[in-house]
Amino acid sequence: MSFRTRLALFFVATLVAMQVLTGVLVYQVTRHELIREGQRQLGVAASAFAHQLDDISGRVAESVQVLALDYALRSAIAQRDRATMLSALENHGRRVGATQMLLLDTDGKVQVDTLGAYAASTRFPYDDLVQQAYTQPAAAVVAWRGHAYWMVVVPVFAPNLVGLIAASIPIDDSLLARLQAQSTLPRNIELAARAGDGRWKVLAHGNEQVMLTAALAANGSAFPEQPALLEAHGREFVAQAVTLDRSHASAPVAAVLGYSVDQALDPYRTVAYAWAALLVLGLAIGLLGAWLIARGLSRPVEQLAASARRIEAGDYSPVRITRNDELGQLSGAFANMAEAIREREARIIHQAGHDQVTGLPNRGSAEAAIRRELENGKPAALLMVGLARLPEIIKTMGHTVCDRLMHDAGARIRPIGDALVARATDAQFAVLLPSAGRQQAIAAGFRVLDALAEPYREADLTLDLAPAVGIALAPLHTDSADGLLRRAEIALLAALGTEEPIAVYDQDTDPHRPERLSLMGDLREALDRDQLELHYQPKLHLPSGRIDGAEGLIRWSHPHLGMVSPDHFVPLAEETGNIRRLTRWALAAGIAQAARWNAAGRDIRVSINLSARDLDDAELPRRVAELLSLHALPPERITLEITEGAVMNKPDAAIAILKRLSDRGIDLAIDDFGVGHSSLAYLRRLPVRELKIDKSFILQLLEQREDQTIVRSIIELGHHLGYRVTAEGVENPRVLRQLAAMGCDHAQGYYIAKAMPAGAFGEFLATGMPLDSHA
Amino acid sequence: MRTLYWLIFALAGALAAPGQAGELKVLLSDQHGKPVADAVVTLLPQDELPAPAHAPTTKFIDQKNLTFIPYIEIFRPGDSVVFRNSDDTRHHVYSFSPAKSFEFMLAPGEKSTPLVLDKAGVIAVGCNIHDQMIAYLYVSGAPWIERSGADGTVAFADLPAGRYSVRVWQPRLRPNEPDLVETATVIGTGPAKTLNFELSLLPDPRLQFDREHTSY
Numbered sequence: 001m002s003f004r005t006r007l008a009l010f011f012v013a014t015l016v017a018m019q020v021l022t023g024v025l026v027y028q029v030t031r032h033e034l035i036r037e038g039q040r041q042l043g044v045a046a047s048a049f050a051h052q053l054d055d056i057s058g059r060v061a062e063s064v065q066v067l068a069l070d071y072a073l074r075s076a077i078a079q080r081d082r083a084t085m086l087s088a089l090e091n092h093g094r095r096v097g098a099t100q101m102l103l104l105d106t107d108g109k110v111q112v113d114t115l116g117a118y119a120a121s122t123r124f125p126y127d128d129l130v131q132q133a134y135t136q137p138a139a140a141v142v143a144w145r146g147h148a149y150w151m152v153v154v155p156v157f158a159p160n161l162v163g164l165i166a167a168s169i170p171i172d173d174s175l176l177a178r179l180q181a182q183s184t185l186p187r188n189i190e191l192a193a194r195a196g197d198g199r200w201k202v203l204a205h206g207n208e209q210v211m212l213t214a215a216l217a218a219n220g221s222a223f224p225e226q227p228a229l230l231e232a233h234g235r236e237f238v239a240q241a242v243t244l245d246r247s248h249a250s251a252p253v254a255a256v257l258g259y260s261v262d263q264a265l266d267p268y269r270t271v272a273y274a275w276a277a278l279l280v281l282g283l284a285i286g287l288l289g290a291w292l293i294a295r296g297l298s299r300p301v302e303q304l305a306a307s308a309r310r311i312e313a314g315d316y317s318p319v320r321i322t323r324n325d326e327l328g329q330l331s332g333a334f335a336n337m338a339e340a341i342r343e344r345e346a347r348i349i350h351q352a353g354h355d356q357v358t359g360l361p362n363r364g365s366a367e368a369a370i371r372r373e374l375e376n377g378k379p380a381a382l383l384m385v386g387l388a389r390l391p392e393i394i395k396t397m398g399h400t401v402c403d404r405l406m407h408d409a410g411a412r413i414r415p416i417g418d419a420l421v422a423r424a425t426d427a428q429f430a431v432l433l434p435s436a437g438r439q440q441a442i443a444a445g446f447r448v449l450d451a452l453a454e455p456y457r458e459a460d461l462t463l464d465l466a467p468a469v470g471i472a473l474a475p476l477h478t479d480s481a482d483g484l485l486r487r488a489e490i491a492l493l494a495a496l497g498t499e500e501p502i503a504v505y506d507q508d509t510d511p512h513r514p515e516r517l518s519l520m521g522d523l524r525e526a527l528d529r530d531q532l533e534l535h536y537q538p539k540l541h542l543p544s545g546r547i548d549g550a551e552g553l554i555r556w557s558h559p560h561l562g563m564v565s566p567d568h569f570v571p572l573a574e575e576t577g578n579i580r581r582l583t584r585w586a587l588a589a590g591i592a593q594a595a596r597w598n599a600a601g602r603d604i605r606v607s608i609n610l611s612a613r614d615l616d617d618a619e620l621p622r623r624v625a626e627l628l629s630l631h632a633l634p635p636e637r638i639t640l641e642i643t644e645g646a647v648m649n650k651p652d653a654a655i656a657i658l659k660r661l662s663d664r665g666i667d668l669a670i671d672d673f674g675v676g677h678s679s680l681a682y683l684r685r686l687p688v689r690e691l692k693i694d695k696s697f698i699l700q701l702l703e704q705r706e707d708q709t710i711v712r713s714i715i716e717l718g719h720h721l722g723y724r725v726t727a728e729g730v731e732n733p734r735v736l737r738q739l740a741a742m743g744c745d746h747a748q749g750y751y752i753a754k755a756m757p758a759g760a761f762g763e764f765l766a767t768g769m770p771l772d773s774h775a
Numbered sequence: 776m777r778t779l780y781w782l783i784f785a786l787a788g789a790l791a792a793p794g795q796a797g798e799l800k801v802l803l804s805d806q807h808g809k810p811v812a813d814a815v816v817t818l819l820p821q822d823e824l825p826a827p828a829h830a831p832t833t834k835f836i837d838q839k840n841l842t843f844i845p846y847i848e849i850f851r852p853g854d855s856v857v858f859r860n861s862d863d864t865r866h867h868v869y870s871f872s873p874a875k876s877f878e879f880m881l882a883p884g885e886k887s888t889p890l891v892l893d894k895a896g897v898i899a900v901g902c903n904i905h906d907q908m909i910a911y912l913y914v915s916g917a918p919w920i921e922r923s924g925a926d927g928t929v930a931f932a933d934l935p936a937g938r939y940s941v942r943v944w945q946p947r948l949r950p951n952e953p954d955l956v957e958t959a960t961v962i963g964t965g966p967a968k969t970l971n972f973e974l975s976l977l978p979d980p981r982l983q984f985d986r987e988h989t990s991y
Contacts, residue, residue, distance in 0.1 A: 078871030159901025
């Protein structure tokens with residue numbers, strides 16, 4: 001049910017309920033008041049009626065009294081002339097409307113009766129009237145033979161009392177009707193006499209007969225003293241009885257007066273009809289009005305709801321309802337709210353896409369802009385501008401100064417040509433040059449450097465920014481936005497690491513190609529699944545011409561990439577912290593193989609490479625010892641190789657670890673000797689037993705005299721220090737002979753043999769290849 | 776009849792000495808204790824006693840200010856009555872009484888011829904023109920007869936001792952009342968004998984036609 005309908009229904013229901021309630025209330029109050037008024041009027045009317053009857057009675061008595069003064073009548077009475085008396089009485093009776101006239105003697109005995117109802121000399125029954133008549137005319141209402149009469153008794157003086165005249169005047173329906181017509185008596189009047197059995201019998205009634213008497217005296221022979229509400233003939237009456245003056249000889253006579261409530265309500269009935277019509281009219285008008293008001297109320301609400309839905313969908317076009325009421329205010333507030341939301345959203349969007357410090361687009365929006373630029377496949381160049389000294393400035397001066405500095409830098413970069421300038425990271429700006437190639441990009445890079453060349457000044461501060469620019473080109477280097485950003489950053493890092501302030505991305509030198517991450521995951525998986533293999537490269541003992549050693553080299557056959565070079569994954573493992581696992585694996589595999597060879601009686605010393613990171617591992621000596629004891633291998637059967645660079649990086653720690661290994665009887669060798677920055681002082685302290693000359697000195701040994709000198713010197717130096725000397729990278733027999741001539745202890749290289757699996761190594765030893773062919 | 780008889784027995788202790796006179800005083804009051812005027816008291820001796828001698832006389836009933844004057848007049852049988860009109864209106868004098876019935880008109884200043892009242896009885900006289908006019912002619916042969924005054928007292932002096940029937944009449948006595956109880960009274964020498972009568976009276980009929988005094 002809609003709001004409109006509910007509102008209209010509520011109005012109408014309220015209206016109807018109020019009207020009905022009012023109607024019922026008014027009806028009840030009116031009826032109650034009418035009854036009360038009826039009761040009051042009845043009380044008045046009853047006593048008025050009684051008085052009226054008394055008055056009439058008095059007048060009748062007076063008339064009869066006047067008749068009694070008639071001389072002829074008096075004469076007849078005094079002279080006891082019966083015939084004259086009878087005719088005179090009849091004549092006078094007609095004058096006053098009496099149906100019966102009697103002459104009584106002074107004793108109250110009937111002398112003459114015009115009706116003949118009483119025999120002569122019988123006692124007149126209404127003796128109280130006779131007694132009263134001695135002093136004054138007497139009158140009373142009597143019930144006689146089912147009718148009501150005034151019985152009037154007056155004395156006859158001639159001139160002394162000579163008798164009494166009694167006149168009986170009927171009180172009949174027509175008299176009551178006449179009385180009603182002459183005065184404001186109620187319409188319902190009844191005269192009733194109580195019969196011998198106590199029941200009231202109606203003697204006469206007014207112009208309407210409704211048997212009020214029976215209803216009023218329903219409870220017994222006595223009438224209630226107060227006006228009573230009763231029902232007769234299906235109508236409601238207020239009725240009251242008043243007892244009339246009567247002769248003691250007569251049955252009690254009462255007048256019953258009734259007041260019809262229904263008739264009294266008659267005038268109000270038209271009012272009720274008018275009221276009902278008004279109710280119907282008001283209902284119709286109310287319905288219409290309620291519908292109109294509700295529509296006026298619900299329409300703007302619906303408009304506002306639609307407006308809210310539009311705002312939800314992002315459409316902030318305002319809805320204006322020009323009204324002066326609360327809905328108008330609501331609409332205004334709504335429009336203001338939409339406007340505020342729109343502004344706030346714009347600000348949030350701006351903030352989301354812009355950097356607070358510089359006001360430049362941030363990395364997210366820059367990336368989006370780059371993506372849009374690259375979508376149509378046009379070339380573009382991205383310059384990543386970094387400030388080398390920024391970390392240092394932050395540490396020294398704090399972020400506040402740094403923010404101001406970046407703001408200043410951004411402002412300086414922004415005017416660079418037709419470019420999008422954004423803040424890519426805390427310390428880097430990105431400058432996108434649409435449609436630019438390498439040359440334009442480098443030129444722009446120099447303009448940026450020029451702009452930033454001026455030191456940043458603030459108060460008494462002067463800060464050199466030391467800017468550098470990395471450049472990546474699309475679609476040359478990549479066609480993805482984040483790829484372009486990343487490559488430009490790599491180029492920037494390259495530039496920061498060199499003297500050259502501008503560097504263009506070089507795919508080959510990128511150590512951060514994304515495939516490396518997955519490669520690392522694959523390496524861990526390979527370690528878990530034992531997909532790695534340790535190959536062995538034979539070491540030839542030159543004096544004996546015998547293979548007495550082998551260098552264990554890790555080979556990884558990647559399920560998708562095929563063979564992966566250790567040059568690739570070893571540095572990666574070092575960077576990602578996986579090198580210790582790799583070293584442990586190599587140690588386990590190498591020592592196990594050495595143990596097998598040892599058990600087979602083969603005199604092969606196995607060399608295993610350690611990484612520089614392994615020198616931090618304090619557990620390493622214990623682990624090696626455990627492996628040796630596990631395989632019951634004498635420590636001299638293995639050699640651990642470590643590069644010269646690794647030792648020189650942290651000499652003291654390295655020496656400590658190496659000492660502990662050496663103390664357990666394990667031989668140590670310096671790998672790649674001659675290219676690192678070896679300190680002879682440290683070399684002297686190293687507990688090593690072997691030097692391995694880097695292959696860069698060996699590969700061109702025959703052609704380069706300097707190399708010959710160096711190699712010879714190293715051999716002599718090693719021998720003097722008590723080290724064995726091994727030459728790596730031996731690729732032809734002449735070098736081998738030369739080395740042997742120089743007194744080198746061991747040789748290793750493709751010419752002797754490439755690294756091979758353990759099984760192949762066994763066969764290789766058995767065939768006794770290649771020395772014989774060269775020897 | 777509206778006549779009250781009182782039979783009074785006088786035990787004559789002094790009968791042996793006739794000629795001794797006694798005195799009788801009658802006090803009349805109404806039901807309210809007020810003295811009753813215009814009452815007629817008659818004494819009838821139970822024994823043969825010498826009655827006062829009486830010669831026939833003529834008495835006037837005047838009509839003045841629409842009133843018969845006097846209201847009550849006592850007559851002896853054989854006496855005559857003459858009505859005299861002293862008003863300036865006519866009067867139609869009548870009576871239907873059995874004792875004497877008559878009717879005549881009297882012009883202003885006119886006098887009637889004397890009417891001889893030969894029968895004892897009460898004759899009520901009225902005027903047919905003026906209803907309130909009424910007079911009573913009390914005709915009685917009783918030896919002692921007196922009318923009470925405004926003080927309600929009737930006194931009889933020089934009564935011979937003896938027994939008397941004392942009878943009281945007043946026009947306003949209720950009709951049809953039975954005769955009241957006889958009372959014996961001794962009258963002799965010595966202080967006056969006093970009799971008290973209480974009369975139950977109706978309103979004065981002369982006032983019945985005075986509208987100011989009726990209930991209508």
